[in-house]
Amino acid sequence: MEAFSKWLAGQSYFVFIIAFFVIMAALYFLFNSMKRTRPVKCQLLCLAGMDLVTLLFFLLTFSLRVSKLAAEAGATPRTMPRLWSLLMLLVSLGAYAAILHKGNKPDEKFNRWVFALLVGVGSIFSVIMFNYIGYYLSSAIFIVVVMIAMGERNKLQLVLVPVCWCIFTYVVFYKLLFIKLPFGALFSWLA
Amino acid sequence: MSTIFENLAMGFGTIANIQSVMFIFLGVVVGILGGAIPGISPSMAVALLLPITYALSPITAMVMLMGIYIGANYGGSITAVAINTPGTPSATVTAFDGYPMLKNGRAGEAMGISLWASTFGGLIGALVLIFFSVPLSKVALKFWPSEYFALCIMGLTTVATLGGKNWQKALVTCIFGLLLNTMGLDPTFGIKRFTFGVTKLFDGFEMVPVLIGLFALGEVLDNLEHYDPNKKVAREKVDYKLPKITYYWKLKWSIIRAGLLGCIIGIFPGAGGTIASFLAYDVEKRMSDHPETFGLGAPEGVAAAEASNSGSVGGAMVPLLTLGIPGSATAAVLLSALMIHNLNPGPKLFTEQPELVYGLFASMFIANVLMVLIGTYGARIWVRVGYIKKSILYPLIFAFAILGSYSIKKSMFDVGTCLAFGLIGWMFKKYKYPASPLVLGIVLGKLIETNYVQTLMVTGPIGFVQRPLTVILFVISIAAVAYPIIAGVLRNRKEAEEAARS
Numbered sequence: 128m129e130a131f132s133k134w135l136a137g138q139s140y141f142v143f144i145i146a147f148f149v150i151m152a153a154l155y156f157l158f159n160s161m162k163r164t165r166p167v168k169c170q171l172l173c174l175a176g177m178d179l180v181t182l183l184f185f186l187l188t189f190s191l192r193v194s195k196l197a198a199e200a201g202a203t204p205r206t207m208p209r210l211w212s213l214l215m216l217l218v219s220l221g222a223y224a225a226i227l228h229k230g231n232k233p234d235e236k237f238n239r240w241v242f243a244l245l246v247g248v249g250s251i252f253s254v255i256m257f258n259y260i261g262y263y264l265s266s267a268i269f270i271v272v273v274m275i276a277m278g279e280r281n282k283l284q285l286v287l288v289p290v291c292w293c294i295f296t297y298v299v300f301y302k303l304l305f306i307k308l309p310f311g312a313l314f315s316w317l318a
Numbered sequence: 319m320s321t322i323f324e325n326l327a328m329g330f331g332t333i334a335n336i337q338s339v340m341f342i343f344l345g346v347v348v349g350i351l352g353g354a355i356p357g358i359s360p361s362m363a364v365a366l367l368l369p370i371t372y373a374l375s376p377i378t379a380m381v382m383l384m385g386i387y388i389g390a391n392y393g394g395s396i397t398a399v400a401i402n403t404p405g406t407p408s409a410t411v412t413a414f415d416g417y418p419m420l421k422n423g424r425a426g427e428a429m430g431i432s433l434w435a436s437t438f439g440g441l442i443g444a445l446v447l448i449f450f451s452v453p454l455s456k457v458a459l460k461f462w463p464s465e466y467f468a469l470c471i472m473g474l475t476t477v478a479t480l481g482g483k484n485w486q487k488a489l490v491t492c493i494f495g496l497l498l499n500t501m502g503l504d505p506t507f508g509i510k511r512f513t514f515g516v517t518k519l520f521d522g523f524e525m526v527p528v529l530i531g532l533f534a535l536g537e538v539l540d541n542l543e544h545y546d547p548n549k550k551v552a553r554e555k556v557d558y559k560l561p562k563i564t565y566y567w568k569l570k571w572s573i574i575r576a577g578l579l580g581c582i583i584g585i586f587p588g589a590g591g592t593i594a595s596f597l598a599y600d601v602e603k604r605m606s607d608h609p610e611t612f613g614l615g616a617p618e619g620v621a622a623a624e625a626s627n628s629g630s631v632g633g634a635m636v637p638l639l640t641l642g643i644p645g646s647a648t649a650a651v652l653l654s655a656l657m658i659h660n661l662n663p664g665p666k667l668f669t670e671q672p673e674l675v676y677g678l679f680a681s682m683f684i685a686n687v688l689m690v691l692i693g694t695y696g697a698r699i700w701v702r703v704g705y706i707k708k709s710i711l712y713p714l715i716f717a718f719a720i721l722g723s724y725s726i727k728k729s730m731f732d733v734g735t736c737l738a739f740g741l742i743g744w745m746f747k748k749y750k751y752p753a754s755p756l757v758l759g760i761v762l763g764k765l766i767e768t769n770y771v772q773t774l775m776v777t778g779p780i781g782f783v784q785r786p787l788t789v790i791l792f793v794i795s796i797a798a799v800a801y802p803i804i805a806g807v808l809r810n811r812k813e814a815e816e817a818a819r820s
């Protein structure tokens with residue numbers, strides 16, 4: 128087990144993220160294929176996701192170094208993660224049973240989840256753009272785009288809201304709190 | 319007793335300066351604004367404003383955050399009365415009678431009652447906090463690590479089991495939070511755990527991005543999913559003129575009863591303002607000479623709901639300040655705020671930082687008094703806050719969340735953490751996994767581990783059963799987990815019997 132744990136610990140976190148999503152996708156199809164689990168598949172997936180992380184942490188505990196002093200005391204760096212993993216196993220079993228219980232409510236239907244996800248992705252894009260066009264321009268564009276996507280058509284508000292936001296952040300964060308927000312490569316180049 | 323008053327006077331002295339009062343004022347205004355906007359909970363308001371407090375002194379930061387907490391609890395009642403949409407979950411009960419009062423042309427009365435009941439409920443909570451927490455902190459100073467460990471476990475089980483119908487999910491998120499807390503350097507031996515080669519994870523996750531992600535982004539993403547651009551809030555033209563102060567005298571017993579009840583319920587970890595307001599409303603209805611008027615516009619109903627949820631603020635601060643165990647989701651965020659400012663909540667805080675603790679107590683009185691002024695003169699403005707377009711509000715919350723996460727260490731990694739926990743928070747909200755036990759797990763994890771290891775190193779495993787108090791606390795913890803299981807089995811059996819009979 129220790130050899131496997133050490134091999135696991137040597138992997139990049141990208142590998143874990145990809146493996147996590149692959150397993151979650153497989154579980155989705157598995158839960159969707161069974162009559163009993165289909166109505167609650169997303170609740171089960173949430174739980175399975177947490178259990179996967181728990182399993183990974185448990186396996187990784189075997190690669191943690193244990194000092195003599197810790198071993199003598201009976202409380203090593205492995206102790207707490209293992210204790211929580213064990214408890215997680217117990218409470219997860221209870222949660223699986225509760226979710227699969229007949230009286231449990233089925234999953235909430237998906238509404239405009241693509242839209243919500245796109246806003247989330249947009250915010251990541253906006254953060255990446257901090258380094259290129261700076262915080263102020265990037266956040267202003269993000270606010271305008273989301274406002275338009277949410278159906279806002281009032282031109283005055285579309286202009287005023289991002290401008291006020293930029294002034295507010297500049298005054299409060301830059302001038303009062305001395306937090307230097309990135310101006311970006313574009314403005315550095317212009318300067 | 320005289321020491322308490324002397325210390326309280328010192329607390330008033332600590333915050334008797336323009337800067338502190340200004341920040342309390344700002345906190346109350348922001349809190350009322352946040353509370354009045356449906357979709358912004360007190361915990362979300364405090365989490366969003368947390369990054370701004372970095373540049374402030376610990377006392378100024380804490381009094382401002384306390385002001386937000388107090389203001390938000392009242393703010394929730396404004397839209398509950400005005401548009402039958404509670405701004406915060408704890409204001410749900412206020413809408414039961416507040417909105418019917420508005421429909422009956424008594425909007426001003428309803429607004430006035432909610433304001434004054436909130437204020438007096440908050441003051442009762444502050445008084446109970448002072449007189450409860452000081453002796454409790456003296457007892458807690460004598461705790462051994464094993465007792466602390468047992469206490470933390472008890473706090474966690476109580477919180478997790480109070481997840482209502484979803485208690486199993488609450489337990490899962492709580493344990494998951496504890497597991498996530500083990501990331502980074504182990505607190506005793508300094509061994510790297512689950513850092514995946516990322517140096518930024520050596521200290522574990524930064525708390526603020528986690529909080530902002532779970533409470534703010536998760537909530538906004540969920541709201542965006544249910545957003546309907548064609549849905550418009552109907553505006554009603556009503557008169558919000560508040561009655562004279564003498565009008566509220568007849569409600570004094572309702573307010574005192576509900577304030578005390580709210581405060582007592584608030585002391586129990588996980589109970590919070592929502593449960594307090596439901597219970598206080600029920601008690602008031604049972605004690606009323608005219609229970610049939612409840613739900614149709616009974617002033618006692620509004621008073622009970624508001625006094626109890628504001629009273630719960632003081633109650634929730636008792637375990638937070640004395641034991642370092644938060645009594646509500648907002649208290650969990652406040653706990654993180656204390657830690658961010660290098661303050662260790664718990665009994666030592668009373669001896670090491672008395673000016674902060676008593677300053678915080680004093681700020682609760684000032685915040686409640688300011689709330690009356692702000693509430694009285696700004697009633698019409700606060701009502702309009704509820705009408706702010708979601709198409710403006712949500713992008714701004716998003717931008718604020720990103721900015722708040724970035725500004726802590728100017729780290730893109732923290733922004734990524736915030737977004738990742740935002741997605742987790744969204745999924746949790748959508749599939750009814752309570753997020754606050756996760757935060758409690760993350761916040762209390764280190765304390766639990768440190769005390770566990772200390773107990774083992776000092777006394778060995780026998781230390782967990784050596785002292786009676788430790789055993790009692792463990793028994794309560796087991797009972798807290800066993801109770802919902804047994805109650806669930808009994809309920810199912812009863813339902814099955816009833817179904818068989820019919």
